[in-house]
Amino acid sequence: MADKPTLPTPENTQPANGDSAVGRRTFVKAAGAATAAAAALSSHGPFVRKAKGAETKLRYGWVGPGSRGFRLLQRHAQHIDIGECVAICDIYEPNLQQAIELFGGKPTGYTDYRKLLEDPNVDAVFVTVPLFVHYEVTKAALEAGKHVFCEKSLVFTPAEVHGLRAVHEANPNLVIQVGLQRRYSQFYQAAKKLIDDGAIGKVTHIQAQWHRNTSWRRQATPEMEDQINWRLYRRYSGGLCAELMSHQVDVADWFIGAYPTSVTGVGGIDYWKDGRDIYDNIQLIFEYPGGEKLQYSSITTNRHIQGRRVPGDGCREVILGTDGAIEITLIPYGEGMRFRDPMKEKMGADTGGGETWKAGATVGTDTLEQGEGVPLVPNLRDLNGDGVGFIEKEFEFAKRWMYNKGIMSPSEEKDPEYVELESFMRDVLDGGRPRSDVEVGLQDSIAVMLANLSMDEQRKVYFSEIEQMGKDGEMTRAAGAEKADN
Structure with a gap:
């Protein structure tokens, strides 16, 4: 078993004392009083004030x-000029002071x-507590x-x-946003447009993984x-x-355009036997109303991705359609997306009259026959060496193919985390x-539970089961809480 990491930073809003159950008791021990006080303050939504200047x-305030x-x-919030941090809360003093100092003590x-x-x-x-x-x-x-921006998962x-x-x-005019930043990524938005425009046919399966070591x-x-x-x-x-x-289940919901109907899976504590009671590996299959399926894997013992040429977190989604596939891989160098054609014409299958991505002047038939596809965003590693010309030509062909489809080639100009924070502020200011x-966030939380x-x-x-869970008002989880508390 690997050594434990050193030099930790005390986490989020947890106090530095010896009460092992301190989190919920200390943080929300006066919830009843808070509700009463909050009700007195509630209205149709806060008036957004003019800061100094035009x-x-x-x-905003930041909790946690x-x-x-x-x-x-x-990395992000302090650089967004349409927002002003006026209050910060944390019950761990070092965290609180560090954050206040980031804004010059203001x-x-x-x-x-x-x-x-009450301020x-x-x-x-912004809610970034456990x-x-x-x-x-x-x-x-x-x-x-x-208005509230809450990190995922929205609820527990x-x-x-x-x-x-x-x-x-009861508060329909208040903006609620959940921290699912892939919806704010240009890579993922371009992939969604490809899917909606029929570029890969009907999506039938999505394979997703997030592997770490x-x-x-x-x-x-x-x-x-x-x-x-x-x-x-x-x-x-929720492990x-x-x-x-x-x-990644949020990506699948978004790309498929529906929420799951059922889930089945297996998990275990099979390697990190260190007292934890959340699984250290999970394998799941989600089914969707149209028969689509999401196959999901997350492990903590190896981060390898098949075909990966550079190191990084083992996070990837592959969207499989009847006419092609999109692959999105998060790596340090920003490789975002690939398109591959299953070569229906080569195998004599009916294409339904749709356009197929055929080999062009710079894409040889060998490339397609080997299933390698063409990068839609060039891998920065490939742009450093003798292969620059070839990669650039491949990239230009892919862009032309996308332009003919009415799809712009994606490039991440801003970090999606920055974009999601800025977009929340803009939606509050402009009524977007x-x-x-909130519904995206709740459905995502249901999938977790x-x-x-x-x-x-x-x-x-079955996802319909959630309607009968928790109706007695008990804040118990869908699974495992009773065993964990014994």
Whole structure:
């Protein structure tokens, strides 16, 4: 077993004390009082104020500037000129001060998120706390009349699905966006346009994986274990389904244009036997209304991707259609998408009269026959060496083919995380609707819950079952919570 990592950063909004159950009790111990106070503040939505100068800016508060939250603040939010951070909340003092200093000490600091919600200068709230408190903070923010950006997964339990829908229906003018940034990626948007324009025929299958070679564990003292490594325990976390799969099942929902009807899978704690109770590997199959299927894999013992030529996180989606395929691979050098043709004409199959991507002046038949496809975005590794001319010619042919289809060749001009934050601010200011809105977020959360339930109960789970789960008001998870708490 690999050594534990060193030099951890205390995680998100967990306090530095020895109470192993401190997360929920400390963070939301006065939820009843918070709800009452929030109701008094609630209205149809906050008035977005004019900052100094002519330009309207969104004044926002940030709850939970831990590892994920601080990264978003540092890399992206502080550089978005249509937003102004006016308040930050964290119950761990080092996290709080680090985030405030990022903005030159200007934001007001809070250790109680309810106090931040009472701040009249705050129009919207970014929620980047651990998953098991997403609902409490998001619900209180909406009831206080604040627009909300919440990291995925949006909610943790079936009861929270029903609860948040009710809160949203009571506050329909408030913007709710979920942190599913692939919907804000130019690569994925171009792939979606290819699919919608029929460039690969009917999508029948999607294969997705997110493979890593890491324990996912961070070094922590015994008294800080739950606070630092909350992702490893079911009472706080949805495991690999919530942290990784949620992104890719959302891509499948988006590309297929529907939500799943059932899921079946198998998972286990087969390698990292270190006290965790979330699975260290999962294999799942989601079925969709039109017969489409998503085959999903996430493991923590190897990050290899077949055909990968450069190192990186083993994250990929392959969209298989009757006339072609799209492959999207996240790697450090930004290779985004490939298109491959199954050569129906070569095999004598009926193409239905549609246009087939045939070999052109710079794409030899050998390339297509070998199933290699053509890069739609050049691999930067290939642009450093003797093969530059060939790659550029291949790329130009691919672009011309896409232009003939009415599709622009994608290139990531901005990080999708930056775009999603900026888009949230813009939607609040202009009255827009997020690409990853509340229903997208709730359906994504349902997929996480039911995937875990399928693996726990070793059965096929139907998505219609969620309607009867959690109706008694109990905030228990769909799977495993009782065992984990014993």
